[in-house]
Amino acid sequence: MRPRQLWETTGILVVFVVFVLILAATVENFATPINIRTILVSVSVVGMVACTMLFCLAGGDFDLSVGSTVALGGVIAALVVNKTGSLAYAVLIPVCVGAVVGMVNGFFIAKVGINALITTLATMQIVRGSAQLASGGSSIGVSNESFAALGQTFWLGLPTPVWLMIGFFIIFGVLLNKTLFGRNTLAVGGNPEAARLAGIAVARTKIAVFTLQGMVAAFAGVVLASRVTSGQPTAGLGLELQVISACVLGGVSLTGGVGTITGVIVGVLIMGVLENAMGLLNIQAFWKLVISGSVLLLAVTLDRLKHKASLRRKAERV
Amino acid sequence: MSGGFLRFESISKSFPGVKALDTVSFGVESGSVHALVGENGAGKSTLLKILSGAYRQDSGSIVVAGEHVSFASPIDAIRSGVSVIYQELHLVPEMSIAENIYLGHLPNRFGFLESTVMLDLAATQLAEVGVQVDPREKVGRLPLALRQMVEIAKALTHDARIFAFDEPTSSLSAREVSRLFEIIERLKESGKAVLYVSHRMDEVFSLCNAITVLRDGKHVFTENDLSQTSRSEVVNLMVGREIEDIYGYKSRLIGEPVLEVKDVVAEGIRKPASLTVRAGEIVGIFGLVGAGRTELLKAIFGANRFASGSIWIDGVKRRIESTRDAIKAGIALCPEDRKDEGIFAIRSVKENNNLSARRRNAHMGVFIKERWEHWNALKQVERLRVRTPTIQQHVGNLSGGNQQKVVLGRWLSENPRVILLDEPTRGIDIGAKKEIYDLIYELAESGVGVVVVSSELPEVLGVCDRILVMREGEIVREIDRTEANQGLLLELALPTGDKSGAAA
Numbered sequence: 001m002r003p004r005q006l007w008e009t010t011g012i013l014v015v016f017v018v019f020v021l022i023l024a025a026t027v028e029n030f031a032t033p034i035n036i037r038t039i040l041v042s043v044s045v046v047g048m049v050a051c052t053m054l055f056c057l058a059g060g061d062f063d064l065s066v067g068s069t070v071a072l073g074g075v076i077a078a079l080v081v082n083k084t085g086s087l088a089y090a091v092l093i094p095v096c097v098g099a100v101v102g103m104v105n106g107f108f109i110a111k112v113g114i115n116a117l118i119t120t121l122a123t124m125q126i127v128r129g130s131a132q133l134a135s136g137g138s139s140i141g142v143s144n145e146s147f148a149a150l151g152q153t154f155w156l157g158l159p160t161p162v163w164l165m166i167g168f169f170i171i172f173g174v175l176l177n178k179t180l181f182g183r184n185t186l187a188v189g190g191n192p193e194a195a196r197l198a199g200i201a202v203a204r205t206k207i208a209v210f211t212l213q214g215m216v217a218a219f220a221g222v223v224l225a226s227r228v229t230s231g232q233p234t235a236g237l238g239l240e241l242q243v244i245s246a247c248v249l250g251g252v253s254l255t256g257g258v259g260t261i262t263g264v265i266v267g268v269l270i271m272g273v274l275e276n277a278m279g280l281l282n283i284q285a286f287w288k289l290v291i292s293g294s295v296l297l298l299a300v301t302l303d304r305l306k307h308k309a310s311l312r313r314k315a316e317r318v
Numbered sequence: 319m320s321g322g323f324l325r326f327e328s329i330s331k332s333f334p335g336v337k338a339l340d341t342v343s344f345g346v347e348s349g350s351v352h353a354l355v356g357e358n359g360a361g362k363s364t365l366l367k368i369l370s371g372a373y374r375q376d377s378g379s380i381v382v383a384g385e386h387v388s389f390a391s392p393i394d395a396i397r398s399g400v401s402v403i404y405q406e407l408h409l410v411p412e413m414s415i416a417e418n419i420y421l422g423h424l425p426n427r428f429g430f431l432e433s434t435v436m437l438d439l440a441a442t443q444l445a446e447v448g449v450q451v452d453p454r455e456k457v458g459r460l461p462l463a464l465r466q467m468v469e470i471a472k473a474l475t476h477d478a479r480i481f482a483f484d485e486p487t488s489s490l491s492a493r494e495v496s497r498l499f500e501i502i503e504r505l506k507e508s509g510k511a512v513l514y515v516s517h518r519m520d521e522v523f524s525l526c527n528a529i530t531v532l533r534d535g536k537h538v539f540t541e542n543d544l545s546q547t548s549r550s551e552v553v554n555l556m557v558g559r560e561i562e563d564i565y566g567y568k569s570r571l572i573g574e575p576v577l578e579v580k581d582v583v584a585e586g587i588r589k590p591a592s593l594t595v596r597a598g599e600i601v602g603i604f605g606l607v608g609a610g611r612t613e614l615l616k617a618i619f620g621a622n623r624f625a626s627g628s629i630w631i632d633g634v635k636r637r638i639e640s641t642r643d644a645i646k647a648g649i650a651l652c653p654e655d656r657k658d659e660g661i662f663a664i665r666s667v668k669e670n671n672n673l674s675a676r677r678r679n680a681h682m683g684v685f686i687k688e689r690w691e692h693w694n695a696l697k698q699v700e701r702l703r704v705r706t707p708t709i710q711q712h713v714g715n716l717s718g719g720n721q722q723k724v725v726l727g728r729w730l731s732e733n734p735r736v737i738l739l740d741e742p743t744r745g746i747d748i749g750a751k752k753e754i755y756d757l758i759y760e761l762a763e764s765g766v767g768v769v770v771v772s773s774e775l776p777e778v779l780g781v782c783d784r785i786l787v788m789r790e791g792e793i794v795r796e797i798d799r800t801e802a803n804q805g806l807l808l809e810l811a812l813p814t815g816d817k818s819g820a821a822a
């Protein structure tokens with residue numbers, strides 16, 4: 001049993017290391033410091049959003065509205081910074097808007113009882129539309145120096161977005177493993193009725209998770225806007241799927257109750273490395289889609305197989 | 319209303335189509351163990367769920383220590399010192415035993431978990447209920463009986479004044495039951511009020527000192543001194559008629575072997591197991607939890623792979639590699655773990671009933687025969703006396719015992735050659751039990767071979783023609799009905815080196 005558990009937690013890590021070694025040996029310019037930095041920057045937005053998506057999935061739900069929220073966050077940040085010139089406002093206001101989006105999601109899911117797919121599919125469109133409305137349909141350029149600090153500065157040789165992502169991994173890792181909130185989220189996803197009867201405030205936990213998700217997505221949007229010096233209403237298209245695939249690749253269960261931050265980190269990196277290697281190999285954009293889709297399918301299959309294995313183990317024991 | 323530390327005052331609760339509780343009033347003293355009995359669907363679990371804040375009553379109130387309390391959610395009830403062990407387990411399978419025990423009130427400092435504290439506390443708590451497992455183990459990996467003990471350990475962590483147990487012993491074996499009784503005895507001595515729901519009259523009369531009977535959602539009887547009443551009076555009040563010899567064993571004509579299991583070794587079966595069941599014969603398998611009884615049935619049914627050995631039906635060797643193979647060969651298994659392996663909670667009674675037999679009762683093997691399914695569901699509901707407003711009701715909404723009957727009905731629709739029944743009367747009331755026994759006889763009478771796994775000694779002794787005793791993954795002895803008695807079976811079933819501490 002122990003070795004099997006070990007495989008479950010580190011299996012994907014082994015796959016990742018082997019994958020990277022193969023790419024390093026076969027793809028030119030892959031294993032260079034500059035390219036590694038490029039990969040890290042390219043996954044920073046997905047990485048940040050994946051932290052809270054982990055909570056959503058662990059709690060038994062998921063959130064399709066994150067891509068739109070990233071766009072809205074960026075657009076609002078650009079509008080605010082152009083008007084006020086203040087970095088603090090350009091961060092704070094979008095994050096508050098993100099919190100509202102998340103709270104709305106959480107309210108409809110936990111209180112009204114509409115399932116997460118429908119709810120977030122709806123808010124995905126509403127929020128995307130709002131981003132388009134706020135920006136007038138085109139991207140909003142930013143030329144403020146201090147705003148660039150978020151996305152374009154370096155610290156100890158790594159870009160700020162990468163440090164932010166690392167910070168999020170640490171914060172949410174601690175939140176999941178070391179706090180009541182994290183345990184309660186896993187309990188809610190693992191068996192909602194048991195959680196309720198044990199006196200856990202199920203609805204409140206879910207709303208909190210979605211609110212965090214909205215805040216983090218909006219913040220990631222601000223960082224992205226700073227990196228590309230504009231707020232774009234089309235930013236983050238399809239991001240929700242990348243984030244969910246990264247989580248599932250990292251062993252987070254789609255049925256709730258299971259997930260680790262290390263898994264998510266590895267999942268995010270696999271996605272980034274794959275994307276990057278396809279770029280270096282000059283793979284056609286159409287093929288990239290086919291490959292990304294296949295990776296998603298593979299990820300879900302892995303999840304299924306693991307689930308089946310654990311069911312079988314259970315059957316063996318009972 | 320009479321006095322009492324805990325008082326129910328005119329509690330009513332309706333579900334669509336069912337009046338589950340109708341102005342129920344009675345009191346429970348502190349320092350007493352109060353039995354709550356009644357037929358399946360009488361409303362016992364509903365009352366407990368109202369007590370725990372899981373359901374809200376339509377009218378009426380609960381009084382604790384002279385104060386009216388109102389529980390909008392389980393949190394409120396827990397805070398008011400009420401701790402309930404539900405009929406169905408409520409554990410998070412992916413979490414550790416320790417986390418499950420402290421679910422909802424994990425030891426923490428400023429919201430940060432104190433894992434080592436939690437593990438220590440959980441270990442103590444587990445020792446308290448007498449189970450030796452690593453508190454870091456995931457609950458999903460535990461056998462049913464241990465999960466039940468975890469549930470009990472969990473309830474004891476609350477510093478409660480009122481404890482309510484809903485059929486806690488239905489999945490426990492003799493050893494754990496006696497442990498649980500010691501615990502309840504201690505709760506009573508320390509002045510707690512304990513409500514105890516059970517269908518086992520032996521338990522009620524040895525453990526409890528007061529009793530309340532519910533029938534069809536109505537309060538019919540409360541006696542604060544149990545010695546003032548008798549078993550037959552209680553049963554009479556419960557079911558509204560006399561039940562004499564509940565087993566009513568009759569000998570039958572026994573034919574050729576229908577099922578032969580030869581030297582099967584499988585998961586949980588350590589020594590090659592062999593057994594023969596003849597047409598018309600009822601074979602019992604007795605043993606403690608973890609003795610390998612369920613595993614043996616699952617291996618025969620193709621649900622667990624077997625490493626070696628063979629299975630013969632009507633003298634023909636059959637390859638059984640999946641449950642489908644087994645069903646085709648004429649074997650049916652009615653599983654022990656109803657919630658996980660038996661019912662589809664959000665499907666209707668009708669759907670659950672026909673799930674399996676429809677394969678052979680469809681037009682051209684493809685299109686569902688609506689009329690037949692309707693008829694079959696009605697037939698099983700009637701014959702097993704399932705208490706449900708309609709056959710369209712979701713099975714998840716039925717009382718525990720009635721869910722069990724629906725699962726049984728499904729396998730009876732199969733017309734099997736051999737039927738394997740794993741704890742068939744678990745959670746079933748005494749009236750319905752008799753009907754299930756009568757059904758078992760009827761099946762046997764018609765030439766089916768029946769295997770009954772049970773932890774209830776009187777049941778095994780009362781119903782079976784022949785009894786196999788299992789211990790630690792091996793069949794240790796085969797005893798004829800005429801030679802079997804309680805003492806002998808228990809002695810054979812107890813693990814070697816553990817014969818002193820256990821009681822029936």
Ligand SMILES: Nc1ncnc2c1ncn2[C@@H]1O[C@H](COP(=O)(O)OP(=O)(O)OP(=O)(O)O)[C@@H](O)[C@H]1O
Pocket residue numbers: 333334336337338356357358359360361362363364365405705706714715716717718719720745747
């Ligand atoms: N959630 C629900 N929705 C609809 N009907 C329900 C629901 N819960 C219980 N009932 C109905 O209420 C009645 C009482 O059920 P309850 O579970 O309290 O019975 P019980 O006395 O505990 O029976 P058992 O001995 O079988 O456990 C039953 O007829 C049952 O079908």
Ligand SMILES: [Mg+2]
Pocket residue numbers: 362363364405484717718719
């Ligand atoms: Mg019940």
